[in-house]
Amino acid sequence: MEKKNPISASEVGTLWLTYQEKTMILRILEYFMAKSDDQEARNIMGGLWQELHFFVIEIESLFEKEGMVIPIGFRNEDVNLEAPKLYDNGFDIMFLRILKEVSMGLYTINMNMAYRKDVMAIYEGLTTVTDKIYKLATVYLLNKGILTLPPNMTLPKTNEFVKSDKYMKGFKPFGDKRSLNAIELGIIHHGIETNNIGMQLITGFAQCAENKKVRKYFVKGLELAKKQIQTYEEILLEANIHFSATSGSIVTTSKVAPFSEKLMMYCICLLNGFGLVGGSFGAMFCLRNDITIKMSLLAKDVFLYGQEGLEIMMNNGWFEEPPQMEDRPRIINR
Structure with a gap:
């Protein structure tokens, strides 16, 4: 069997932060799923919950094997599923899409600070999940007419170079x-x-x-x-x-x-x-x-x-x- 290096401080730090973020997202998803009346939205959120829950368990298992205490993060007491609906009209998927943007940036940084194969595998898996959910959320919001596209522009027909620093002066x-x-x-x-x-x-x-x-x-x-x-x-x-x-x-x-x-x-x-x-x-x-x-x-x-x-x-x-x-x-x- 391949001998694993001791887990480094940078890996402990990024996994700790990932655990905080993922347990927070799980609680948010639980509330949004409980209040959603759109089956497609529930399917997107439910699929993400299942996959994130798997990686949360993976991180807990890794910490236990290394003899490290499991972070508290966010637990059942941090969500009130009986609370009335606070947001409507697709906000759940809009906010989910933003959270996936945050995750994209975090995984890039975290992967750069990972040295063990098992740690890198966690971020590779999370990146795959994030890419998939981000695309699903974007298509869902566009189909519902909730997401606004950036303005169009006339496409350039020639290549140009900036000829003066006046280009920078606003x-x-x-x-x-x-x-x-x-x-x-x-x-x-x-x-x-x-x-x-x-x-x-x-x-x-x-x-x-x-x-x-x-x-x-x-x-x-x-x-x-x-x-x-x-x-x-x-x-x-x-x-x-x-x-x-x-x-x-x-x-x-x-x-x-x-x-x-x-x-x-x-x-x-x-x-x-x-x-x-x-x-x-x-x-x-x-x-x-x-x-x-x-x-x-x-x-x-x-x-x-x-x-x-x-x-x-x-x-x-x-x-x-x-x-x-x-x-x-x-x-x-x-």
């Missing part, structure tokens, strides 16, 4: 700025789409949060999502590009929390991190400096908002501590 008090390129338009469209879904998600969370600080935090996040959507839409309007984003869903008037405040806060913190990375990626590939600066300022707001969320989680005992390296000075100076 600050022109007099005269028109250059038109958006296809890369910039795609990044802006994605920013509007994800913040639109995030705005609806956090609206529902704000309605049912009991803790006043948590509720205030969610309301602040709602305003931040609005600010980002407004910034991106202004860029499109300046470029004479019409963009119409569908509402995506309906937030009901329910005030009964379907999830624990620990889960809701963790979910928002996870999406904050995704938004921060996505915003940095977008700013790097936008070649008009006015757009880059606007995106950088938004990223600063997202970072500060995320830090505030972590403080709330820690102060309420909701933040499970990741595995720590040995504190050598403390051990030596016992």
Whole structure:
């Protein structure tokens, strides 16, 4: 039999994070499946639940074999299946699609930090599942008319090269700025789409949060999502590009929390991190400096908002501590 290397710290860390995210998604899926009245949507979510549950068991088994304590993550007490429907009109699959976008990025990073074959096999399997579900969710939403496609453009017929650094200059008090390129338009469209879904998600969370600080935090996040959507839409309007984003869903008037405040806060913190990375990626590939600066300022707001969320989680005992390296000075100076 092949001798396995001891599991490395980086592998412990990525598996620990994966366990947190997957157990959270399982609880969310359980609630959405219980409230869905669309069989196709239930089939998509049910299939994902089965496959994610398998990999959660795989991670638990690996931890047990290595003699490591299994993380708490999110359990049955973090979901209230009796809570009334909080979202309607396809929000479950819209949000599921966003979660799969997050997973795509995480698996790429995690695979780069894996060295053992059994750990790599987990991320290979999860990547396959994510690709399949993302496609199913996208087709479902397009067929239902919920998902809005990016704007079309006139396709180029010749190859061109940028001849001046004026291509990067977006600050022109007099005269028109250059038109958006296809890369910039795609990044802006994605920013509007994800913040639109995030705005609806956090609206529902704000309605049912009991803790006043948590509720205030969610309301602040709602305003931040609005600010980002407004910034991106202004860029499109300046470029004479019409963009119409569908509402995506309906937030009901329910005030009964379907999830624990620990889960809701963790979910928002996870999406904050995704938004921060996505915003940095977008700013790097936008070649008009006015757009880059606007995106950088938004990223600063997202970072500060995320830090505030972590403080709330820690102060309420909701933040499970990741595995720590040995504190050598403390051990030596016992």
